[in-house]
Amino acid sequence: xxxxxxxxxxxxxxxxxxxxxxxxxxxxxxxxxxxxxxxxxxxxxxxxxxxxxxxxxxxxxxxxxxxxxxxxxxxxxxxxxxxxxxxxxxxxxxxxxxxxxxxxxxxxxxxxxxxxxxxxxxxxxxxxx
Amino acid sequence: xxxxxxxxxxxxxxxxxxxxxxxxxxxxxxxxxxxxxxxxxxxxxxxxxxxxxxxxxxxxxxxxxxxxxxxxxxxxxxxxxxxxxxxxxxxxxxxxxxxxxxxxxxxxxxxxxxxxxxxxxxxxxxxxxxxxxxxxxxxxxxxxxxxxxxxxxxxxxxxxxxxxxxxxxxxxxxxxxxxxxxxxxxxxxxxxxxxxxxxxxxxxxxxxxxxxxxxxxxxxxxxxxxxxxxxxxxxxxxxxxxxxxxxxxxxxxxxxxxxxxxxxxxx
Numbered sequence: 001x002x003x004x005x006x007x008x009x010x011x012x013x014x015x016x017x018x019x020x021x022x023x024x025x026x027x028x029x030x031x032x033x034x035x036x037x038x039x040x041x042x043x044x045x046x047x048x049x050x051x052x053x054x055x056x057x058x059x060x061x062x063x064x065x066x067x068x069x070x071x072x073x074x075x076x077x078x079x080x081x082x083x084x085x086x087x088x089x090x091x092x093x094x095x096x097x098x099x100x101x102x103x104x105x106x107x108x109x110x111x112x113x114x115x116x117x118x119x120x121x122x123x124x125x126x127x128x129x
Numbered sequence: 130x131x132x133x134x135x136x137x138x139x140x141x142x143x144x145x146x147x148x149x150x151x152x153x154x155x156x157x158x159x160x161x162x163x164x165x166x167x168x169x170x171x172x173x174x175x176x177x178x179x180x181x182x183x184x185x186x187x188x189x190x191x192x193x194x195x196x197x198x199x200x201x202x203x204x205x206x207x208x209x210x211x212x213x214x215x216x217x218x219x220x221x222x223x224x225x226x227x228x229x230x231x232x233x234x235x236x237x238x239x240x241x242x243x244x245x246x247x248x249x250x251x252x253x254x255x256x257x258x259x260x261x262x263x264x265x266x267x268x269x270x271x272x273x274x275x276x277x278x279x280x281x282x283x284x285x286x287x288x289x290x291x292x293x294x295x296x297x298x299x300x301x302x303x304x305x306x307x308x309x310x311x312x313x314x315x316x317x318x319x320x321x322x323x324x325x326x327x328x329x330x331x332x333x334x335x336x337x338x339x340x341x342x343x344x345x346x347x348x349x350x351x352x353x354x355x356x357x358x359x360x361x362x363x364x365x366x367x368x369x370x371x372x373x374x375x376x377x378x379x380x381x382x383x384x385x386x387x388x389x390x391x392x393x394x395x396x
Contacts, residue, residue: 071277074270076339092319120324121278123204123315 034111037103045097049080060116063090091122099125176271177252178333179363179391180347181373182245186357187350192220192245194353195346202345204315204322205329206306215297217331218247218346226382226394244394245358247346248295248331249382250274252389256287256296265328272391273333283326292386296330299323363391 001007025031042048048055050062066088069075078086087093098104101124109116199205199218208214220243224231254274257266264280265287267273288296302325306314315322320336323329334344342348343360350358361370373379379393 067279071275071279072266074268074335074339091321117324121321123318123321125318 031111034107036105036108037100039098039100039104041099042097047082048097049078049084049086049093051081063094063118066090090118095125100127101125102127176362177364177391178250178271178273178338179361179370179393180247180344181359181370181379181393181395183356183359183373183377183395184239184244185395186354187245188354189220189243191350191353191357192243194349195245195358196220198345198349199331201316202320203332204303204317204320206303206314206322207310208301208306209310213298213300215299215303215329217297217329218245220244221246227380229383229385230380239396246293246295246382247392248274248333249293249388249390249392250331250333252391253387255290255292255388259286259290261286265330268335271338273335273338274330275335276328276330276332278321278323278327278329281327283328285328287328292383292388293390296328298328299325301325 050058055062066078067090070088076088078088080086095101101119196216196218200207200216203217205215205217223235223239223242223244226244226246250273251267252272254265254267257263257274260266261284262280262282264277264282266275266277268275283298285298288298303322304314308314334342334346337344347358347360359370359373361368363370363374365371373395374393377395379395381390381393384390
């Protein structure tokens, strides 16, 4: 192989560049999945608008539906599967219990690299630090 | 598939003809439909909210209070630069409110006097027709011209289309509005703000209507002077607002444009 070292150095640099997206998380392979923290109020309520398993996996879809129905269809009342009535509002219904946005929303979203733009407009509750 | 030159040219020729005569083709296949789509279709069904501003009862204080409460509960920030100001409800002089009606010898009572202006929630809103994302639309149930900030892409076509100047653009992030003018912004923690780059306007207090309340400006105005502002269902002939319209001569802003404004002024 002529100029073998040049090729190898080039390959090493190339692989490094290709792996660029993984750099920021390098060395954090064993990072634990953050556990959303519940406020005292949320704990006391025991249940969310829907069962925990559903909310865990589908909350984004539920919020998207709420947004669509409340804003566009003027339908602001949510009847849960348990028959309870809620106001379809992220800012007023969800955040009323889950007033700890940084520990409830943000740490998971950061972990999964998701940046929802809810808070560009919707006002987050003031957290006690 | 084999196709000879002659066949290809035939198809190409016919397609061109159809392409050029697209409207004619439409006319053959679905007569009248394209005209109907181009004309303004009144979208209101059932309720039709409207407002009457009684200028014989209105004064500066009522207007200021109405503006204050609206901008407070909807988190509308104050901006110093008038070119970038945000307003849902505002004041304007007679000649600016009714430009076609102004003449050299205005009645003294209206000379230099302000009128209360807001979105007219038109029957045939031009803003909704130009919106490319349907971020603004006329709500069928009650005729409110709504705004969906989630969908607005900030193209400002609606601002160009609205002949009443009822729409404002967020040139900057409202939460970064000058603090000396907005010491407590956001002023209402139960209502969202907007983000940079979207258009906003009066929503006729849709969030209050949903709870069975009347718009905040009307509520406040009536507390100060009963009947200064009247809100009601124009589709119901026995409503208070229809009664007022029956009994008084009223004018609207720029009715000649055919947008069908639903805010009436008793002067």
